Amino acid sequence: MRTLKTLALTVPALLLALALSSCDNGDNGAKDAAQQLANALNAGDLKSLSFADSVSGENATKSFSELIKPLGEVKPQVSLASVEPEKDSKDKVTATFAYEWKFGSESWKYNTTATLSRNDKTWTTGWTPELVIPNFTAGDVLQLKSTSAPRGKILGDAGQVLVEDRPVLNIGIDKTKVPAAAQAASAQALATLLDIDAASYLKQVQAAGPQAFVQAISLRDDANRTVTDQQIAAITGAVAIKATLPLAPTRNFARAILGTVGEATAELIEKSKGRLKVGDLTGLSGMQAQFDQELAGSPGIQVVEKKPDNSASEPRVLFSTEAKAGSNLKTTLNANTQTIAETVLAKTSSASSVVVIKPSTGAVLAAANGPGSNGYNTALLGQYAPGSTFKTVTSLALLRKGLTPESIVSCTPSVAAGGTSFKNAPGYPESSIGQITLRDAFAHSCNTAFVSNAQKLSQQDLADAAASLGIGAQAGENLGTEAFAGNVKLTGTDAEHAASMIGQGTVLASPWTLAVVAASVSHGSLVKAKLVQDPADSSAQTNGSAQPSGSAQPSASATSSASSAPPVKPLTAAEAVALKDMMAAVVTSGHAAVLQNLPGGAVIAKTGTAEYGNAKPPKTHAWMIAAQGDLAVAVFVEDGGLGAGTAGPIAADLLTKLAAK
Template identity: 25%
Template sequence: MIKGEKFMADKAIERKLTVYLILIILMFIFLVARLFFLQVVQAQEFEMQSRENRIRSLRIPARRGDILDRNGQVLATSKPVFSVSISSSLRGEEQEEVIRRLVEILNDPKITVETVKAKVKEHRPRYEPVEIKRIPWGTEAWEVITRIEERRAELPGVIIEAAPMRYYPNGSLAGHILGFIGQINEQELETYREYNYELNDKIGKTGLEKVFELWKDEPRIIGLRGRKGFRQVEVNVRDQIVRELPGAIAPVPGDSLILTLDIDLQRVLEDAMDEVIADIKEENPKAGAGAAVVLDVRTGAILAMASKPEMNPNDFVDGSYQEKKSYYNDPKLRPAFNRVVQGTYPPGSTFKPITAMAALEAGLDPSFTVNCTGRYWRPPYIKCWKPHGIVNLYQAIAVSCNTYFQEAGYRTGIDKIVQVAQEFGLGSKTGVQGILGEEAGILPSPQWKEEVVARTIQQRFQERRKKLEEVYTQKLMQATTYEERDRILEEQEQRMRQLNLEYQIQLNWEKKWHPYDTFNTAIGQGANSYTVIQLANYVATLANGGNRWRPYLVHQIVSPEGKVIKTFEPELLGQVSVSPETMAHVRRGMRAVTEPGGTAYFLFKDFPPELAVAAKTGTAQTGRSGDDPKKDFHGLFIAFAPADAPEIAFAGIIEYGGNGSSSAGKVARAVFAEYFGLQLEENVMTSDVVSE
């Protein structure tokens, strides 16, 4: 019995051992099969993956296209710089020591061990070097490179590469037009996602650099941005570059822009503005800003355009911005603000040619006269700057008589004045090509006043109602009896009725267009507010006989091979309905401005007759809070030349310039002299300057 049980137990153990043996054999067969599959069947695929894990594609930055003036002079280009970078794969003490040595060699107070370590830590992707500093080509660059190479053994992972850096050879000249580039931000990265931008890319931030970063010319995309190249490198397990591999793809430079701008004329314009502003600033410390633009009246091409204070695009790409941060962030100076298209100003007497055309179109004869005694005879009896006696249309334009133009506005009516102003583009954007942020300005009209004033008064009284409710809520909380509470509620209701009555009276009066609104509008005061580019385009339209062109800056886009791939032709926006006879009369009046007795005679009396200038001066109250309405005036000037066969038009403003002829007018003189190649005396006699 015992032997039988022992036999049965041995058999059971034998069966289990057999099962285990079979399982071991099956597992061994599976492992051998898997090993065969991996090492033989998929050997090629894994070899490829291994190779790919060692190979990295590094981008090669592309050179941006150049920006040239109409004569081929370079306004924006790219110059070589040396990029000093460090491998992000360094670790621990080695990284700390290399960074310390590199910071010591660079000797830049803005670059510390802490800032470099932070950069390395945040940098992605890990295999790409981290740029620490860009050094423009020159003595400093060679000295730094020499010091690094002398200590190369102590600086593993430090890389020096040549790269293109944006450069504006003329400094601040045309700075607002050109704009500048900077590192792309997250919002821009999202906006341009489809165009393969990366976090460390540079992108146009303002001006032409931004507008023509990428220009959609269906079905293609052209523009200043180039196409990056790529090179392949092999890295080790620490993501350190071991060697360069063949098969690099060269970068493709961006397309270049040829502008309508004449850089020599631009330089004269800016120098003249700087000189005039400096002179005026000695008398009025508030001065310091201005804007001016010169147009080809036959096409709308912008020949020169400047906004002051100046903005140097180099400051935003070469690291100078930090040193000048307070300058660029000054809320009064606002150097980055393009006053030509973004600033809106009262036009003053430069608006009077509009009133003159409206009056003539309404039936007023040029020989119609007004006796100016120094003040208009209709309330509110707005003054003229001096008694002019009896003046007709031509004389009124020449001496800028407020009395004449108030009466002309009264006889014409606001609707006709608004119609003519609209046809000449005032109160609406010009659509200028190549510039962002253009403002529309304000052309006042009965409809405009009703809408704007009603909204303003409503907001004002809502604030007053809110404050009244707060006062009585506080009183009710402090009431101790029902009788006192009832008295407070009755008082509140009475005060609210009074306030609502006052609101209705004020609303009905202020939203209504009154005769004095027409008088103010007719002489360029009141709510009139336009950009300098609008004033320039309106005078250009008057000069060329009624064709309103779209102002434009870019003439052609050229490929890196020098082939013209896009030409921008002049674009006619519209033609005015004002008769040629009417415009001729007004042009004749503007010609009288620069003749003996005119407000700008002293400026152009030495110009040859065939290059006579037609102009209109302007002196406008600033309308700014805190300014003295009797002392603080902007000086404005509009003009075209030659008077008999116009080629160019000018519009300019010098903030706090006072009289237009002795401020912006001097800038116009310098511009016209340069354009027509006149050699004139540098000092303009001002003894016979007149006011307005």
């Protein structure tokens, strides 16, 4: 258990003669006087009372405030319990005061007493620390100690432990172990060894007190640690303290999604409204931050009375509560699938992601981000033009207007719409130019065939079809964590509408939503993806946040809530059969031949290439969505060239490795 910083203040050794006035010199006068004192104690303000021996109310209030200051924001609730006359004396009564201190859901309750004496028409009492805390001795100190609760684990599919306490080394400079003149050199040497910012760390060392341990970094203490004990010991004043931190199996494992844990920042402490204190461990990002209160549990506390520093006696425990362990957070991530997904992205320098969903349940088995994402959660939060993968949505909308996979459409080298000329991607096969079937146009991704049918559909038609396959505000209802669910604008120019037909213009999607599209086609009905199982806060998902460089920016309507969205028109069995037929053709005769003959069975897929930015020629996002058996995947590379050429091989590698696991 980790003990937090202890607060301590000395109680002034002060005896105050407190005079409480009442116009009634009988029992009612004593009760009135006692009630005045109870009210003042409850308010923490004794200034309104009249004190004898020239002691001001301000000084009495200061003494009381200093006594209770170590208990922080917690203040006592004080009430008058009783006033009883003393035997053989009409001029003395015993007043009993009931105290209650609320520490979260726990309460510390006790009574104190005071003897009130009548002198003429005035009731008086002595002021001692015992009026506030029973048997408290003047000169002692109060201490409030806090012990952290065991943090809950993050679990994956079938209860796999993804995040738990694992050994770490807190490495830094102990300023008591290095002469002041050598501290700068030691800080520089340690920063170089640990590959951290030397100037910043040196400032921290110089600013810390002479007795401080200035931590530089926490390193996993496992077989993969490259910084050795000998290297640390060779630097004067450098030490490594063994500890534990909640960590995933590896440093990069689902890091953007699971998040990290560390010491609470000043900003988080302020936002917590007293829940967090300096030195507390708390979630800093991802699910660790989103579900911090559930994972953190409740700290235990001790209120103790401690003798002055020169006393060797044990502190007297006045009140204590047990720490309550945090709850485990259950997710659907599969450790092996997540690791494979990260492995196939390991050599991708651009921002990238792989999402794997189980169509039969909607469970998100993996949501991986490549090293080029630089820690950003591209898989869930990315907002990108989906390119030709969106032709799956457009095809569904056309099916609903009466077309079939056998319907003839016109695929021309170019077509004008809304004052804009649209062309097919470079390398489009000449054999599929002309009057071809919708299936062939889909398999070879003929842009002009889809754009030429723009007049058959409205933006509302596209939005409805998108919602039926899992793109739009309602898609994130069950996910349980922050994510961008995609968006199809309902208004725009004719050119924007034509561009929407091929997943360009104002259409936005994230990798996980396109994995849902593939899963829904494969399953034959809308799949509602789930990442957090029975989350405590199911309203936590949002529609995006800050974007990485090069990504599309959200439109105003992208932040609409799921509750305001219209009901989703169900995907019919006949529609699903037609879409599967067309996606199968992408593999058997179209651009995704790389997915043929993979272990694990037949694959259905759709490639996608989406232009973005102002470069000439424009840069392109590379996409591939696919389904095989009870797996649906989406592969995305932000600066990736053509979908078939870049995302396709990654998808093939992924499915091959998943089949072999």
